[in-house]
Amino acid sequence: WCSHEMDPSVVSGKGSGLGSLETAEVLFQTQWLVLAITMVRFYMEKGTHRGLYKSIQKTLKFFQTFALLEVRIVPTSVLVTGVQVSSRIFMVWLITHSIKPIQNEESVVLFLVAWTVTEITRYSFYTFSLLDHLPYFIKWARYNFFIILYPVGVAGELLTIYAALPYVKKTGMFSIRLPNKYNVSFDYYYFLLITMASYIPLFPQLYFHMLRQRRKVLHGEVIVEKDD
Numbered sequence: 001w002c003s004h005e006m007d008p009s010v011v012s013g014k015g016s017g018l019g020s021l022e023t024a025e026v027l028f029q030t031q032w033l034v035l036a037i038t039m040v041r042f043y044m045e046k047g048t049h050r051g052l053y054k055s056i057q058k059t060l061k062f063f064q065t066f067a068l069l070e071v072r073i074v075p076t077s078v079l080v081t082g083v084q085v086s087s088r089i090f091m092v093w094l095i096t097h098s099i100k101p102i103q104n105e106e107s108v109v110l111f112l113v114a115w116t117v118t119e120i121t122r123y124s125f126y127t128f129s130l131l132d133h134l135p136y137f138i139k140w141a142r143y144n145f146f147i148i149l150y151p152v153g154v155a156g157e158l159l160t161i162y163a164a165l166p167y168v169k170k171t172g173m174f175s176i177r178l179p180n181k182y183n184v185s186f187d188y189y190y191f192l193l194i195t196m197a198s199y200i201p202l203f204p205q206l207y208f209h210m211l212r213q214r215r216k217v218l219h220g221e222v223i224v225e226k227d228d
Contacts, residue, residue: 011125024069025130031063036116053096053103054206055111060112064092090195091157098173099164101134107163110156114149143214150210154203161192168192 035056040056053060067085091111096103125142128134168174174188 025123025127028067029120031066031128031205032119032123035059035063036120037043039116040111049106049109050104052216053108057097057103061092061097064088084153087157091160094174095164099167101167102160102163105160105163107156111153111160112156114153114156117145118149118153141218143210143217146210150203150207154199158199159194161196165189165192 119143169189176186178185
């Protein structure tokens with residue numbers, strides 16, 4: 001998933017320097033800026049996406065795992081943020097890290113670019129909002145870029161999982177077969193199919209929530225909505 005959404009009313013600027021929350025936001029933003037620069041430099045030097053994931057995997061795995069702290073640091077729904085961060089970690093560790101033959105798939109680049117641009121925009125929005133100095137362009141970008149980036153990111157994730165299916169089915173990785181002493185079975189191949197299917201009900205909920213927030217923030221519409 002491409003976003004951990006915070007209701008604009010939650011973000012309030014202090015205007016008195018960097019506190020712990022502001023510092024955390026700057027740190028998260030810097031991480032994604034580093035990743036973006038690394039990816040751009042790689043492509044400029046190599047002229048291809050092949051090998052890109054391998055060159056940034058350590059940085060990506062560290063940053064995305066570190067994002068678990070965001071569940072408690074960022075003042076938004078713990079459940080929503082937890083699910084979204086977990087899905088990212090799943091893509092990083094249990095898909096692209098564990099299934100090396102798919103690391104050069106173009107779909108990997110799709111979700112990496114979508115994640116990176118989304119996170120830089122999002123953390124810029126949070127940081128400037130907390131400092132009470134929010135440029136309109138950052139606000140506009142936060143509530144417009146997602147219209148393209150979210151579908152691109154989801155498409156990249158789904159295509160990457162789909163590309164992993166033949167390898168998972170052939171190797172039986174992460175699967176538990178019967179008989180065994182625990183009398184439990186688990187098929188990672190079918191788990192991935194269920195995971196892909198779960199995008200159908202979950203993604204529209206997040207996407208339309210962001211569209212409602214966009215109308216509220218950019219156009220001043222009053223929207224009655226249940227809390228996350």
